[in-house]
Amino acid sequence: MKASARNLFSGKVTAIRPGAINAEVELTTAGGDKITAIVTQTSVQTLELAVGKEAIALIKAPWVMLLTEDGDIKLSARNRASGKVSKLVKGAVNTEVAVTLAGGSTVYAIITNDAVLELGLAEGRDATVLFKASHVILGVPA
Secondary structure (H helix, E strand, O other): OOOOOOEEEEEEEEEEEEOOOEEEEEEEOOOOOEEEEEEEHHHHHHOOOOOOOEEEEEEOHHHOEEEOOOOOOOOOOOEEEEEEEEEEEEOOOEEEEEEEEOOOOEEEEEEEHHHHHHHOOOOOOEEEEEEOHHHOEEEOOO
């Protein structure tokens, strides 16, 4: 599959929590990294999502936020995972930051160059990635 979303994760559906309109779907990668998506019940049916089924999660890099010191901060973003900065690619205004998670998945974020400086980001530095479950797009192999 080719897509413009920088973050593309393959895995298996490990949980589905249905609701009146939307469902919460959990996808687990082969390395154990978990991604939670909020999709419509219609999407669950159309994609024929079920526990154990292979699926793909896509998240655009600008939708990913980064923290370096999370302390006591509580946020509404359902997806929160820690890892290490594995790559920084600086542009004129923004930097692409790659964070490798414990399970081996790499999450990409696009943030401003000023934010890179403010967070003190560098290769090898601990960082936490955050993204909303409603920003995750699910797909299934055709």
